[in-house]
Amino acid sequence: MAKWFPHIYDIAMKPLEKMRFERIRANLVRQAQGKVLEIGFxxxxxxxxxQDVERVDAIEPNPAMSKQANKRIQKTHTPIYTYQAKAEELPFEDNRFDTIVATLVFCTIPDPEKALQEIRRTCKVGAKILLFEHVKMDQKMMGKTQEALTPVWRKMCDGCHLNRDTLKLVKQSGLEVQKVTSYYGGLFLTIECCNSL
Ligand SMILES: C[S@@+](CC[C@H](N)C(=O)[O-])C[C@H]1O[C@@H](n2cnc3c(N)ncnc32)[C@H](O)[C@@H]1O
Structure with missing residues (x-):
């Protein structure tokens, strides 16, 4: 893992956050309710x-990233409990969560299918799963460019895959996809799902 990545992450993201991400995050995360799990915070x-959630349990495997989050935890009134853990092995019992949130994470998770199984295991029937991800684009040339850039990009950006088809993986996982919204020509998607058994 590139050691500098956690230190430059907020600075590098600032222009994107200001342009559009803040609104996208706000609209998505404000739908969370009850007991919430955030993956890769x-x-x-x-x-x-x-807003008005019971509590947030939040997992992150990289201590250098989570260290940067401490100030934000202190500033919020939401009870947030953090754990050093991976999405593929969630340290929680079955049927615990009402909402699961993951933003810009599925591109980096080494085994996304296992992570989706863990999401289904730990959330209740009827739970909401709220994702905001960059994905492989449908447009052929763009998709090919993403494929070509991924090996170098992965090394530079903490294991991030530009070519990950997260929507396809989510559909294959058995979660019910209820709403997909596309941004920047399909480079970014919000994916709202339900764990309907
Ligand atoms: C691009 S950052 C996104 C951080 C944050 N969710 C956001 O929206 O700004 C990707 C995060 O996924 C985390 N991550 C990597 N592998 C993971 C895994 N197996 N399980 C959970 N999180 C993981 C990384 O440590 C990193 O913090």
Whole structure:
């Protein structure tokens, strides 16, 4: 893992956040309710958008990222409990969560299918799963460019895959996809799902 990545993450993201991401995050995260799990919380960019939730359990495997989140946790009134853990092995019992949130994470998770199984295991029937991800684009040339750039990009950006088809993986996981909204020509998607058994 590039050691500098956690330190430059917030600075590098600032222009994107200001342009559009803040609104996208706010609209998505404000739908969370009850007991919430956030996956790969990074520097805690979503924490101040939670409203009226019971609590947020938030996992992040990289301590250098989660260290940056401490100030954000102190500033929010939401009870946030953090854990050093991976999405593929969630340290929670079955049927615990009402909402699961993951933003800009599925591109980086080494085994996204296992992570989706863990999401289904730990959330209740009827739970909401709220994702905001960059994905492989449908447009052929763009998709090919993403394929070509991924090996170098992965090395530079903490294991991030530009070519991940997260929507396809989510559909294959058995989650019911209820709403997909596309941004920047399909480079970014919000994916709202339900764990309907
Ligand atoms: C691009 S950052 C996004 C951080 C934050 N969610 C956001 O929206 O700004 C990707 C995050 O996924 C985390 N990550 C990597 N592998 C993971 C895994 N197996 N399980 C959960 N999170 C993981 C990384 O440590 C990193 O913090």
């Amino acid at each position: 990074g520097t805690g960019a979503n924490f101040h958008y939670y």
